[in-house]
Amino acid sequence: MSMTDDLSAGGCIDAWCTRCRLELEHTIVAMVAGTPRRVQCNTCNTQHNFRTKPPEKKRTKPDSLPRKRSSRRKDYGEYLSRLSNLDTASARQYTTEAGFEKGEIVDHPRFGRGIVSSVIQRNKVEIVFRDGPRLLVQNSGAETGNTD
Numbered sequence: 001m002s003m004t005d006d007l008s009a010g011g012c013i014d015a016w017c018t019r020c021r022l023e024l025e026h027t028i029v030a031m032v033a034g035t036p037r038r039v040q041c042n043t044c045n046t047q048h049n050f051r052t053k054p055p056e057k058k059r060t061k062p063d064s065l066p067r068k069r070s071s072r073r074k075d076y077g078e079y080l081s082r083l084s085n086l087d088t089a090s091a092r093q094y095t096t097e098a099g100f101e102k103g104e105i106v107d108h109p110r111f112g113r114g115i116v117s118s119v120i121q122r123n124k125v126e127i128v129f130r131d132g133p134r135l136l137v138q139n140s141g142a143e144t145g146n147t148d
């Protein structure tokens with residue numbers, strides 16, 4: 001008589017023990033629809049719900065992908081090198097009311113000369129200065145969208 005193949009209460013089955021944290025032989029305590037529902041660990045005698053695998057634990061660190069700052073800085077390298085060879089005459093004075101376009105040269109009262117690396121939103125622009133990129137406001141005074 002084979003106990004192992006007979007899935008019924010009192011039979012034996014390999015299951016994941018939530019206490020031992022191992023796959024161990026368990027005794028079936030209760031069956032539901034032909035499947036073990038509750039089992040008792042033959043090792044620690046703990047009764048628990050039947051499961052064959054350890055519970056998925058999502059306690060791992062929140063997905064904080066390592067930011068590739070080095071490559072990011074490399075992207076700005078082009079702007080930074082351009083900064084040193086700028087045609088200063090074409091620089092526009094930065095004001096929050098002004099609107100800028102990608103590639104424009106900007107003269108900022110605090111940060112100095114920079115190049116617009118991207119227009120994030122209509123009222124937000126990224127400008128690369130000598131010490132790195134900064135997000136700055138643009139078109140702050142424009143309510144209607146008629147900036148010109």
Ligand SMILES: [Zn+2]
Binds near residue numbers: 021024041042043
């Ligand atoms: Zn156990």
